[in-house]
Structure formats: structure tokens, C-alpha cells
Amino acid sequence: MTRYITIILGLFHFLAGAQHTGKVDFTEGDIHIEITPEKGLIAGKVVYRFKVSEHTDTILVSSRALQISEVTWKGEPLNYQAKGNNLMIIHTFEEGLYEDLVIQYKASPEKAVYFPGFTTTSFSEDPPVVPGEGGKQVWTQGQGKYTSSWVPSFDDMNEKVIYTMEILFPKGYELLASGQFQGKQELEDKTLWKYALKKPVSSYLLAFVGGNYRKMEERSKSGVPLEMYYYPSDSARAETTYVHSAEIFDFLENEIGVPYPWKVYRQVPVRDFLYAGMENVTLTLFSDSFITDSIGFSDKNYVNVNAHELAHHWFGNLVTEESGKHHWLQEGFATYYALLAERELFGEDYYYWKLYNSAIQLIRLSEDGKGEALLDPHAGSLTFYEKGAWALHSLKEKVGVKAFRSGVKEMLTTYGFKNIHTGIFLETLSKHTNADLEEFRSQWLEAPEFPEEEAVRSLKRNKFIRKYIEVHEDDASPVVVYNEYRNLLKEPLYFPLKQMLLERASAWPEKLRDSFWLEALRSDDLYIRQGVAMAADTIPSSLKKSFENLLDDRSYVTIQEALMKLWLAFPDERYGYLERTKDLKGFEDRSLRILWLGLALFAPEYEEDSLRFFEELQSYTGPGWQFETRQHAFEMLFEIGGVTKRSLLNLLQGLDHPAWQFSRFCRTMFDRLVLKPEVRIQLRTIMPELDPALADRLRSKLDSIKLESH
Ligand SMILES: [Zn+2]
Incomplete structure (x- = not known):
């Protein structure tokens, strides 16, 4: 038995490798799905067209925890096996063009598709949706979470496919997806939304988002429609949030020298996003904590993320890294071009100040012996993003603006809609310069240390930085x-x-x-x-x-x-x-309001209002608020010793929250709280209200505390 399994697994690995050598090339995919958001369910089919260049007995498609119900080709059922993260279709295909390969499936994704406000936990006393706070949403995250969790597709970034999407979604919402809008059809209680891409993309860039949105529209100088979405309750803040969008777009098109490769550009804020933003092709999603009014704008705004995700539409979406080793070609470039856009808006000193700050962080990392090479596929984001941007800043100084621009432009036009690696970039650039790119490669891409000396020399070209360093080093008496x-x-x-x-x-x-x-x-x-x-x-x-x-x-x-x-x-x-x-109200995360409530609870003049204030403070721990708000509220309640059953239930609800930042916060907060005997007593009394699995987890947690204290 064991041996048999080993043989099968061995064969499987061999086959998995085989497709990468390029026997099968998927060219077009039409996705037809129905989303039932209350159940967190996706069901439907995908229809593929593909080319076979050499006889093969199997075809592989990535499929993560999808329930495949049928695979057919020209209406005839095919044999298939679902194994690990792949669907293996077993059939003999000779060289040729194929169409009408249909995969029927269902998915209840735990990752890659999120349903804030739709799927709810029964035990919270607070509502899953708070009016004016984004409402019910569905959104996807493909990079790092795998699009193959909601549609049979390709985890391998080298497989680029022209996708269309038809999505059935409950009536009364907007539904946006990657590609150009192709129309919608009103059915009884659902709406069918149609989108189509005209160029091939890696699967991780596919996305959709559903929810209550309004939009502002502008056009770039080159005529590309720019659609900026916002929650209906945020109409007063949309303008400030999206300020400079068109300027950034025009700047990047001009600076990069290659027209925006897609026909439309949309930006949509979503609740409890896992990152700052994600450059899904034609459909950037970003955290709604960036929504701001004009007062908050001076402290925190969306401008940098706005430019970063747009820059990815060339660096990442048009030319895509061949593998994780070349991740800096996406993150380094997007960070660098966002910085250039910000320089255009905010000036030279801003630009150098940001470089100065990232240099400080990178120098510290090097000093701690934790410096990472840019070509290390396991490097952290400080390296991929900031060291990557620094490498490009330095490279441009080395080869000159003209050569840099023409090299980048040639890479994008030659390898557009294809995959690239670092060698391609350097080779292409070398046609435009006599500078020593090997030295650049070893110093900036291969060495783990940050080239401090060169960086400081470059920073000192800026007068403001020179002055800053001079004053910083001066320790004369007051x-x-x-x-x-x-x-x-x-x-x-x-x-x-x-x-x-x-x-x-x-x-x-x-x-x-x-x-x-x-x-x-x-x-x-x-x-x-x-x-x-x-x-x-x-x-x-x-x-x-x-x-x-x-x-x-x-x-x-x-x-x-x-x-x-x-x-x-x-x-x-x-x-x-x-x-x-x-x-x-303060920032979108309510930090100012929560601080205010915490202080007001101690002011005797507000004694009559204190119950109302306490209720309000507790309500911010509820699942209807963005997780940043909930964190501030939990912290304040912990600080003032005000954790009650209501907020405890909300904390328990957060333990399995899909946003890792928040679930980690809740676990840490929970560990701090259970050290208090009164909290443990409270927890035991609410246990019967919880679902059995959570109650079990809680019980064993409490028992372990008791053991420790003995
Ligand atoms: Zn990025």
C-alpha cells in the first residue's frame, strides 16, 4: 500500500513537472459562477481553450479544495483525479488546438475569497453590519492566497490566460471584476455581471468584488477611464481619498513611456483587507482604512498605495516575474515608480527623505547581520520593496536617466504579457548603456549587505538631506x-x-x-x-x-x-x-473617538452620560466595524478594566478572523485577559452560548491556565 502510494505520488510529481516544460499552454478561460454570499459559496464552471504541443496523457490545473463535479471535453466526460492542489485530467491529447474543456465545481473558500458582513458568527451580541461602515461585501485576494481556491486556474505565474467572467450575484449590489464591463442582465433575484479581459494574465491577478458602491469617474490624458469607487456614506470623503489619481496615472504613463496596457482602471476600497492594496488586473482593491477627510489627509493618505498598485499594472501585470527569486522586479519597481510619482507631487526633498528613512532601516538590518539579497526568494518585504527601490534609484544614477528609461521601455514592449527574470532586465538595459551592470548585480542584487557608503553618497546630493545629517550630527550645547x-x-x-x-x-x-x-x-x-x-x-x-x-x-x-x-x-x-x-470622529479607525470616550468616562461632569459612552465604546469591538477600530476599542477597554461579556464575545469572534493581523491581535489580547481570574469566571459562564468547537478550545485553554497557576 505504502509503496503503491509512493509510486503514484512519484508519477504525480513527474507529471506536475512535465506540464511546466510546456506541452500544454492554456490560452483562454471563460469563468461562469454564481456567488451565494450568505453561505460563502461559489459554484459554476470554467471553460478552457488550450494548445498541446506534444502528445500527453494528462493535463494539470490548479485546484485548491474545490469540489469538482464533472470534467468534460466537447460534452464527453473525462476521467480526472483531484490531488493536493491540482486537478489531474486524464486523457490522451495529441498535438493540436483544443476548446470546450469544461470543469464544473463548487467552492467554500476559507482563503482567497472573503465575505465581510455576509457570513456571520451567531454568538456576537453586536450586528455584523453597522450602517455607514461599508456594508456587506465579497472580495478576493489571489496573490499569496491562490485564485485556484475559487476557480480551477493556475498557481504557476508563467501560465497566462485571457479570461472572461460572468458572475451571478444577489440583486442590489455592484459587482466588479477584472476586465472591461460587458453588460449586465437582471434576473429574478440576481444580476448577471459580465467582464472580459482582452490580454493574457497570470491567474493570481484575477479578482472580483461585490458590495454597495458609488463611483467617481475621470479620464487619463490618454483616454483611459479611471473609475474610483466609494461607500455611499463616504461621498464627502471620496474626493480627498482619491486626490491626485489622474495626475499619478498621467505621470506614470509618461515616465514609463509605455501606454497603460489595459483598457480601464478601477480602484475599490474593501473592509478588513489583508494588505494595504492589491494590484488585481484593472481592479485594484485597497484597505478602507485609507479613506480620509481633509484633516486626516495630512497624517495618512492613499497617495503612495494608489501609485504603487497602478505601477504594478506594468511591473507585475504586464511583465510578470518568472519565479519568487525575481520578486523585486515587481515590488522593487512598483515601490520605486510610486516614489517617482510622489516626487512629482510632493517634491525632491520628500523623495530623498523617504529614501533616507528606508536606508536607515536597511542599514540597521545589515548591522544586525540580517541583511538579505534582493535575489533571495525568501527575503522579507523591507528587502523586496525598499531595497528594490533603492537598487533602481542607484541603477538610474549609474546608467543615466535616458538609458534607464529606454531599457525599461524596451523590456516592457518586448516582454509584455510574458514572464521575465532579472537577467532579461539587465541584458535589455545593457543595450542602452556601457555601465558595468555586473558590478550592479553583485553589489545590489546578490550581496545581502546594504551598500551603505554608496547610498549615503547618493543621499547627500540632496541639499535638505545634507543639512539634516549635519544638524543631526552636531552636538553643540543648546x-x-x-x-x-x-x-x-x-x-x-x-x-x-x-x-x-x-x-x-x-x-x-x-x-x-x-x-x-x-x-x-x-x-x-x-x-x-x-x-x-x-x-x-x-x-x-x-x-x-x-x-x-x-x-x-x-x-x-x-x-x-x-x-x-x-x-x-x-x-x-x-x-x-x-x-x-x-x-x-477622527481617522477612519475611530482612534480619536475611542480615546475621547476612554477619557470622558473619567470626567465627573459626564456622569449621566457614562453608561451611554461605555455602550458606545463597547460597540466598537463588534464585528460590524473594521478591525483597526475593534483593536483600538479592545485596547481601551483593557486599559480601563472595562472588558465585559459583550466585548469578550466579540474578542472570541475575532480569534478566527480572516485578517491575520486581527486574529493575531485577538489571540494576544485573549492571552493577556485570561490571566485575570475574573475574566476566567466570565468566560466559563458564557461557554454554553458558544458553538461546541469553540467552547472546547476555550475550556482546554482555561484548564491549561489553571494547571500553570498550581
Ligand atoms: Zn506591491
Whole structure:
């Protein structure tokens, strides 16, 4: 038996390798599915066309936990075996073109398709959907989670297919998918949505998203429709969130020198996204925590992610890495071109400041002996993204702007809709330059260490960075530098230098420090005032008035810092500070509101409202809120000792949340909480309300704690 299995497995591995050598090439795929979001169910079929270049007895298609019900070719059933992550179709195919290979299947994906708001956990006391918070959604994530979890497709990035999608979705929602919109058909209680790509893509780039959305539309200079989606409740914030979108698009088309390769570009925010954004072809999805109003914009915005995912539409979607070893060709390029777009919008100093910061991180990594080569397929994201961008920055300095641009352009036009590796990039570039690319390869791509010396030399070409480094290294006494620092505050220098000065002043003698800070608080520059808000640990009474004005600043970071610090420094004035900020919602993650509630619960003037405030605070732990909001609420409740049955149930619900960041947070929070005996008692009383599997897990967890404490 064992041996038999070994032989089968051995054969299987051999076959898996065989298809990679290119006997079978899938060219077109038509996906027809019905989504039943309440059940987390996808059912339907995919129809493939393919070329066989050499006699073969089997064909492999990736299929992760899909229930295959039938495979037919020209209507005739074929034999197949579902094994591991593959579907093996057993039939003799001679050289030739084939069509009408139909795979019927069902899927209840645990990964790659997510149904926030649709599928619910019964034991939470809070609603799965909160009005105005994105509503019910379905969205996919192919990269890293495998598109073959919802449609038989190809985990191998080298298999590029022209896909169309027809998706049946409940009425009353928008349904968007990769490709151009081909129309929709209203059926009884469902809508059939049709999309088509005209060019081949790797399967991981396929996506769909369903939910309640409105859209803003613009056109690029080249005429490409840019569709920007938002939740109906966010119409006031859509404009700010998507600001610069068309400029970024026009800039990238021009800078890259190759027209946008697809016919339409859509961007859609989704709830509880696993990353910042994902460049699904023609359909970028991004975390709805980037939605912002104009006050939050100065602290955190979508501009960088916007440019990064769009840049991938050339680097990743048009030319795709052949394997993980060449991942920097996607992430390094997308990070670099996003940075170029930001330089266009925010200037040279911004550009160098970002490079300076990533250099600091990369130098530290190297110093800790954890430096990674860019060509190491197991490198981390700091390497793939930031070191990758640095490599391109350095390469452009080496070969010159003109050669760099023509090399990149030639690579994209020659290898468009195909796969590439690092050698192809360097060879193509070498046709446009005499520079030593071998040296570049060994220094930037193969060596694990970050080339610090060269990086610093490059950074020092920027005047602002030179000044920053000079001031940073200068340790003259406060009395000596006081006047110089005051002058620097007034100079038209990029703000991080000024914030550094304000931070330094926190170690000065009080009198000097306070007058320096006071001057900064009177500045017209939001970021200079913010520098004081961040630098001050305590608020000297001479700064009280100016500090209070920060509560009206147009930055939530500043307001949050000021509120917390004023509340601590002047207990008699707490009520006044809270009254002044009671209507602020703050960032999308409600961090300001949650801080406010936590503080208000301790203000005697609000005694009559305290129950209402506590209810509101608890409600933010519910499944209807984005996970960042829930985290802030759990932390605040933990801080003030306010964890009750209601929030505990929500925490338990979060233990298996699909967003790994949040489930990890919930597990850590849970481990901290069960150390408290009163929480353990509470947990035992709610156990009967939970589903049996979770109750079992909980029981063994509690028992293990009891054992430890004995
Ligand atoms: Zn990326």
C-alpha cells in the first residue's frame, strides 16, 4: 500500500513537472459562477481553450479544495483525479488546438475569497453590519492566497490566460471584476455581471468584488477611464481619498513611456483587507482604512498605495516575474515608480527623505547581520520593496536617466504579457548603456549587505538631506545652537528637520526649551506645531494657551497628542477639552473617538452620560466595524478594566478572523485577559452560548491556565 502510494505520488510529481516544460499552454478561460454570499459559496464552471504541443496523457490545473463535479471535453466526460492542489485530467491529447474543456465545481473558500458582513458568527451580541461602515461585501485576494481556491486556474505565474467572467450575484449590489464591463442582465433575484479581459494574465491577478458602491469617474490624458469607487456614506470623503489619481496615472504613463496596457482602471476600497492594496488586473482593491477627510489627509493618505498598485499594472501585470527569486522586479519597481510619482507631487526633498528613512532601516538590518539579497526568494518585504527601490534609484544614477528609461521601455514592449527574470532586465538595459551592470548585480542584487557608503553618497546630493545629517550630527550645547535653530524653523526647509530640532529641545534647560517651543507653536506650519505636540512629554504652563489651540489643528495626530497631554497636565480643565473635541470622529479607525470616550468616562461632569459612552465604546469591538477600530476599542477597554461579556464575545469572534493581523491581535489580547481570574469566571459562564468547537478550545485553554497557576 505504502509503496503503491509512493509510486503514484512519484508519477504525480513527474507529471506536475512535465506540464511546466510546456506541452500544454492554456490560452483562454471563460469563468461562469454564481456567488451565494450568505453561505460563502461559489459554484459554476470554467471553460478552457488550450494548445498541446506534444502528445500527453494528462493535463494539470490548479485546484485548491474545490469540489469538482464533472470534467468534460466537447460534452464527453473525462476521467480526472483531484490531488493536493491540482486537478489531474486524464486523457490522451495529441498535438493540436483544443476548446470546450469544461470543469464544473463548487467552492467554500476559507482563503482567497472573503465575505465581510455576509457570513456571520451567531454568538456576537453586536450586528455584523453597522450602517455607514461599508456594508456587506465579497472580495478576493489571489496573490499569496491562490485564485485556484475559487476557480480551477493556475498557481504557476508563467501560465497566462485571457479570461472572461460572468458572475451571478444577489440583486442590489455592484459587482466588479477584472476586465472591461460587458453588460449586465437582471434576473429574478440576481444580476448577471459580465467582464472580459482582452490580454493574457497570470491567474493570481484575477479578482472580483461585490458590495454597495458609488463611483467617481475621470479620464487619463490618454483616454483611459479611471473609475474610483466609494461607500455611499463616504461621498464627502471620496474626493480627498482619491486626490491626485489622474495626475499619478498621467505621470506614470509618461515616465514609463509605455501606454497603460489595459483598457480601464478601477480602484475599490474593501473592509478588513489583508494588505494595504492589491494590484488585481484593472481592479485594484485597497484597505478602507485609507479613506480620509481633509484633516486626516495630512497624517495618512492613499497617495503612495494608489501609485504603487497602478505601477504594478506594468511591473507585475504586464511583465510578470518568472519565479519568487525575481520578486523585486515587481515590488522593487512598483515601490520605486510610486516614489517617482510622489516626487512629482510632493517634491525632491520628500523623495530623498523617504529614501533616507528606508536606508536607515536597511542599514540597521545589515548591522544586525540580517541583511538579505534582493535575489533571495525568501527575503522579507523591507528587502523586496525598499531595497528594490533603492537598487533602481542607484541603477538610474549609474546608467543615466535616458538609458534607464529606454531599457525599461524596451523590456516592457518586448516582454509584455510574458514572464521575465532579472537577467532579461539587465541584458535589455545593457543595450542602452556601457555601465558595468555586473558590478550592479553583485553589489545590489546578490550581496545581502546594504551598500551603505554608496547610498549615503547618493543621499547627500540632496541639499535638505545634507543639512539634516549635519544638524543631526552636531552636538553643540543648546545655548550655542539656540539662535541657529530658531532661524532654521523659519527657513523654507522640509518639515522633518524642524521636527527633529523640536524633539532635541526636549532635553534642553526648561527656559530655552519653552521659548523655542512657544515660537514653534505660533508658526503657520501645521507640521512645526505638530512637532511640539509630539515632542512635549509634559506641558509647561507657559505653553498652555498655545497648546490648547492645537485642539483645533487640521491634523488628527496633533489633536490626539494634544488632547491626551492636556488631559494629563491640567486635570481641572478636562471637561473643557473634552467638550471642545466631542464631535470629532477622527481617522477612519475611530482612534480619536475611542480615546475621547476612554477619557470622558473619567470626567465627573459626564456622569449621566457614562453608561451611554461605555455602550458606545463597547460597540466598537463588534464585528460590524473594521478591525483597526475593534483593536483600538479592545485596547481601551483593557486599559480601563472595562472588558465585559459583550466585548469578550466579540474578542472570541475575532480569534478566527480572516485578517491575520486581527486574529493575531485577538489571540494576544485573549492571552493577556485570561490571566485575570475574573475574566476566567466570565468566560466559563458564557461557554454554553458558544458553538461546541469553540467552547472546547476555550475550556482546554482555561484548564491549561489553571494547571500553570498550581
Ligand atoms: Zn506591491
